[in-house]
Amino acid sequence: xxxxxxxxxxxxxxxxxxxxxxxxxxxxxxxxxxxxxxxxxxxxxxxxxxxxxxxxxxxxxxxxxxxxxxxxxxxxxxxxxxxxxxxxxxxxxxxxxxxxxxxxxx
Numbered sequence: 001x002x003x004x005x006x007x008x009x010x011x012x013x014x015x016x017x018x019x020x021x022x023x024x025x026x027x028x029x030x031x032x033x034x035x036x037x038x039x040x041x042x043x044x045x046x047x048x049x050x051x052x053x054x055x056x057x058x059x060x061x062x063x064x065x066x067x068x069x070x071x072x073x074x075x076x077x078x079x080x081x082x083x084x085x086x087x088x089x090x091x092x093x094x095x096x097x098x099x100x101x102x103x104x105x106x
Contacts, residue, residue, distance in 0.1 A: 059103035
């Protein structure tokens with residue numbers, strides 16, 4: 001799956017484990033890298049849904065049209081499908097934009 005980033009600064013964090021550790025701490029940084037690797041390895045979001053530890057779920061309200069995957073509690077990675085896709089068919093979602101790492105949106 002292709003991954004895009006919502007901000008150039010955000011992309012620089014994800015490209016440098018040192019920057020991630022500085023911003024999120026070593027455990028969270030490791031989990032973020034793990035999730036990015038899982039996303040890159042998957043063909044579509046349907047494969048991510050099969051990984052129970054990700055807890056992929058759709059969002060509503062302010063994040064309508066987005067999905068989230070678990071990081072270390074209570075953080076989530078917010079994903080926005082981009083390109084031509086059907087939100088109700090995860091196998092059609094082959095490119096996502098990482099919008100942000102969000103602290104407990106509940």
